[in-house]
Every structure is written in C-alpha cells, then in structure tokens.
Amino acid sequence: MFKSLTEKNERRNQLSIMAQYLNTNFMINTVENEYLINIEKGVVTSVQEGPFVMPSYNFKLTAPKDEWLKFLQPIPQPGSHDIIAMLRRKVLKFDGDLHPLMSHLLYFKLLLASLRPQEKEI
Amino acid sequence: MIEKEPISGQYGKFEIDGISHRIYWEEAGEGIPLVCLHTAGSDGRQYRALLNDEKILEKFRVLVFDMPWHGKSSPPENSSIGNYKLSTDLYISQILSFIDGLELIKPVVMGCSIGGRIILHLAIHFPEKFRALIGLQSAGHLDPYYDINWLHRQDVHGGEVCGGIAYGLMAPTSPEKEKFETMWHYMQGGPGIFKGDLFFYKYDGNIGNEIRKIDNSKCPIYLLTGEYDYSATPEETKILADSIGIEMVKMKNVGHFPMSENPEEFLKYLHPVLEKIN
Numbered sequence: 001m002f003k004s005l006t007e008k009n010e011r012r013n014q015l016s017i018m019a020q021y022l023n024t025n026f027m028i029n030t031v032e033n034e035y036l037i038n039i040e041k042g043v044v045t046s047v048q049e050g051p052f053v054m055p056s057y058n059f060k061l062t063a064p065k066d067e068w069l070k071f072l073q074p075i076p077q078p079g080s081h082d083i084i085a086m087l088r089r090k091v092l093k094f095d096g097d098l099h100p101l102m103s104h105l106l107y108f109k110l111l112l113a114s115l116r117p118q119e120k121e122i
Numbered sequence: 123m124i125e126k127e128p129i130s131g132q133y134g135k136f137e138i139d140g141i142s143h144r145i146y147w148e149e150a151g152e153g154i155p156l157v158c159l160h161t162a163g164s165d166g167r168q169y170r171a172l173l174n175d176e177k178i179l180e181k182f183r184v185l186v187f188d189m190p191w192h193g194k195s196s197p198p199e200n201s202s203i204g205n206y207k208l209s210t211d212l213y214i215s216q217i218l219s220f221i222d223g224l225e226l227i228k229p230v231v232m233g234c235s236i237g238g239r240i241i242l243h244l245a246i247h248f249p250e251k252f253r254a255l256i257g258l259q260s261a262g263h264l265d266p267y268y269d270i271n272w273l274h275r276q277d278v279h280g281g282e283v284c285g286g287i288a289y290g291l292m293a294p295t296s297p298e299k300e301k302f303e304t305m306w307h308y309m310q311g312g313p314g315i316f317k318g319d320l321f322f323y324k325y326d327g328n329i330g331n332e333i334r335k336i337d338n339s340k341c342p343i344y345l346l347t348g349e350y351d352y353s354a355t356p357e358e359t360k361i362l363a364d365s366i367g368i369e370m371v372k373m374k375n376v377g378h379f380p381m382s383e384n385p386e387e388f389l390k391y392l393h394p395v396l397e398k399i400n
Contacts, residue, residue, distance in 0.1 A: 075294050078350045082290030085352040088267040103278045105286030106305075 001068065002028055002035045004115065005044040011114050016042035019107040024100040027055060029062040042107070059096030067091045074117045083109060129173045131194075138190070138198075138219045139212065145220065146194035147187035151179030154253065154400065155229035157221060158186045159237030161259075161379060162208075162323055163273075163284055163316025164307045165193025168234070171385030177393060181400050182230075187220050189213075191315050204274070206318035210327045213240050214247070221251075230399055232256035235378060236323045238354065241343070242362075246332055249340035254399045256344045256392075259378050261354035262362050263328035270324070274314040281309035284316045291378035293350035296387075304382040333365045343368060344395045348376035371395075 005012075019042030028035045034050030036057060063071075063086055070080035079085050086092035094101065101108055128150045136145045148166055150173045158169045166186035173184050188195040191206055217240065221229055230253050233241045238260035245255050272283055288308040292301050308316065336343065347359040349372055356372040363370035373380055373391050380388035 078293075079352055081294050081350060082352070084268060084287065084290045088352045098272075099277070102272045102283055105283050106289055107286075109286060109290055 001030065001033075001065075001072075002037065002115065003047045003049065005037060005047050005111065008043075009114075012044070012111070015107060015110055015114065018042065018110075019104050022100060022104050022107070024059075025057045026096075026101070027057045027060040028068075029060055030065040030068055031062070032065050044111070057096065059094065059098055059101050061092060061094060063092040071112070072115050076116075083112065127174055128179060129170075133194075134223065136219045136223045139215045141198050143190050143198055143219075144196040145187055145190065147185055147220070148173060149183060149185040150174070151181075151183050153181040153183055155221075155224075155226040156182040156184045156396075157217070157226065157229050157231045158184065158381075159217070159231065159233030159240065160186070160189070160192070161235040161237065162319030163192075163288075163311045164304075164379075164382075165189075165310075167193065167307055168304065168379060168382035170382070171389065172381060172392075175389060178389075178396060182396065185220075185224070185226070185229075189216055191312060191318075197312075204314055206314055208236070208319045208322040208326075210240070210243055210322060213322055213327070214243060217244070218248075218251075228253040230254045230256065230396075232258065234258035234381065235354065236319055236327070238345075239323060239327050239329070242329055242333065242336065243327070245336045245341055245343055246329075249337060252341050254342045254344065256346070256395060257359075258380055259347050259351050259354040259359070260345050260362055261358035262333050262365070263330070264324050264353065264358075266324050270317050270320050273317040273320070280311065280313050280316075284311055285309040287316075288379070291351060291353055292383040293348065293375055293377040295350075295375040296377065296384040300383050300385065304379050307382075333362065336366050338366055338368055342399070344398075345370040346373055346380070346391055346395070347371070348373045348378060348380045350375075350377035353378055 022042050023040050025038045036048040038046045079089050129148050131148045133146050136143050160168045165188045169186045191197045238257040241255040241257045285305045285308045289305045345359050345363050347356045359370045376384045
C-alpha cells in the first residue's frame, strides 16, 4: 500500500528539496498491517512491511485501511483529503515524537498524496 | 504598458480602543460599501479576485483591510513577540474603527473563518449598523482538534507549519495556482500571529446560547460554506443557519478559503447573494 514511496520520480525529487535536513523514520498503521518508513535527507530510502517484533520509530500514524484507501483516491472526498481532516474526524491518530512531522507538515502531506494516481503537482 | 488592476492601496491612522494603529487597506469599485475580512493568520490579498471583479465593482465599493499584525498593517506600539491574542472585543473594535474611520454608512460586511465568526457577534450586538452580513465558513464554535502550540515554536519554522495547515484546508479540486498563493500568504505571517488569531476562533469567540439573539429581520445574514472545509464544516454551518432560521449554501469544490483558493467557483455563489442585497 505504501511501498511505492521509495520509487523516484520528479514529484518526489522536488519534495526532497523541501525536507533536505530531515532524517527520520515513522510508522503507518492500517490496523491490519504496519509499514515502517525510513527517510534520509528528505528521500524515502525504505518501506518495510510488518508485522514487527520490536519496531523503533519516531512517530506513528494510525487509521483503518479503508480510511487510508479513501485518502488515496485520485480526488478524495471531503474529510478524507488531508491527514489533519482525518484527525478532525477522529479516524486518524498521531502519536510519538511529532516534531519531525509538524516541522515538515506540508512535506509529509504531499509525500502521502504522491501515492494518489494523477495527484496534481503543487 | 502593463495591464493595471483597479485596486488602490492606502495607509491610515485608526484609533482602536484608544490606541493609534497604522492600518493598510485596499479598495476598488463604487457604490454600497462591502467590507471584507480575511482569515486568521493571513491578510487582505485573499480578496484579490473580488477586488478585480467588474460585475461586483459596478455596484459595490469593495474594501479590505489588513488586521493589525497582518499583511502591511503595523503592530501597535510597545508590542512584543509571543503575547498576541485576538479577543472578540478587540476584533469588533478593529472592524468598527475601520468602518467609522472611513465614514462608511450601512456597509455590508463579509468575513471568512474568523471573519465568518465575528459577523455573528456583529449581528448580535450591532445589527442596525449593517445593510447585510455575509459569513463564509461560519460556525458558532469550534472544539480544538489539533494542538495549536505547534504554530508558534522556535524549533519549528512558523511559515512552513502555518502553510502546511492552510494547504490541507483547501479542496483538492481548487486550482493549484490559487492554492499556492493562498498558502504563501500563510507562510508570510509573523511569529505567533496565526496562533493568536485562533485564540478568538477556538476559545474567546465561541458563541453559545447567544446565537438566539440574532434577529435576521434586523439585518439579513447569508451563510456560505465550502464542502472541503473540515474546520468549519457545512454541517456546522447548517446547525448555525437552523438556529438563526435561515438557509445556508454549501459550495461545491471549495474548502476553507473560497474567495482565494477558487475565486471563479466562489463568485458563482457570491453574485446571487450580492444581487439580493443590492
């Protein structure tokens, strides 16, 4: 579901410029599964699919799989178009050390949106 | 020669709660004064399309001021970083000072987000002063749904985080050019100003049972809300409209900043409202 984040394209090259000092890892939890995502200098270097025994990460985003699928639609519906919108609906939970996320909020929003088919460039 | 826009910008000294403020405003058009209020943490550039809309400018004098601390308006004297908090009373004083300072008679006031909230306070306390009030993205109250302390921390770039918050409030269907500009305004805000405005939006400006005091017969109220707004949702505007006893308009394909993120779509909804007022 999130493994293609490591695939390089022009859009993600541009995104890495927005986060060139960012080195972190974070977990996306879909309730059914987990994805551990590593970022070095703004580039996604690996996406590991769980289950994990003792994963170590900075922060975690948890939402049911069907909510992630709604988010990943080419044109998502209101309330599913943004991770803060999902937070507002209480279908997504942030936890852990949120500093890497909040200090690069637009980067993470656009990184996840880059998984949408035909998602427009900002 | 370049193509010039019909907008003129000016500075003036306005007394707000007894303190002199240097305020910047832009205006265009002639006729009924239409004072537009920008959103929290942004400035009057959000109304650039209205200020250029020939149809509106034929019958309305559109005026947009930057609130103190925002855009080109100065902070008041003896200010310091980190203490800015917008209260309901202060916001009302700013609006009335602008209207009285320019001797505007029975203006229409249109506000978005915090502006959409303050027009409700104006309707409660000064209905006789306005020809009509238009609320964009209006809701009676808002329960906090994220920690606004992230908006002002020395270890997080304020422009980056405020822009990131604003970006998500817009519709995925809005034009990227307009979305980027809307976000850019947020990226240019001063430290702690967006957060300070949200003190009004999320705490001080919440309206409880006072909403029952609004009498639509004294001053007509129009409410329009974009479907992609998750801050003031169409459902919340509907609750508000029902309380007042009026209809609301749900705008398709726009989010929290209709006049700025998708002016073309927004004007389709605004023109009929202004025709009714006129």
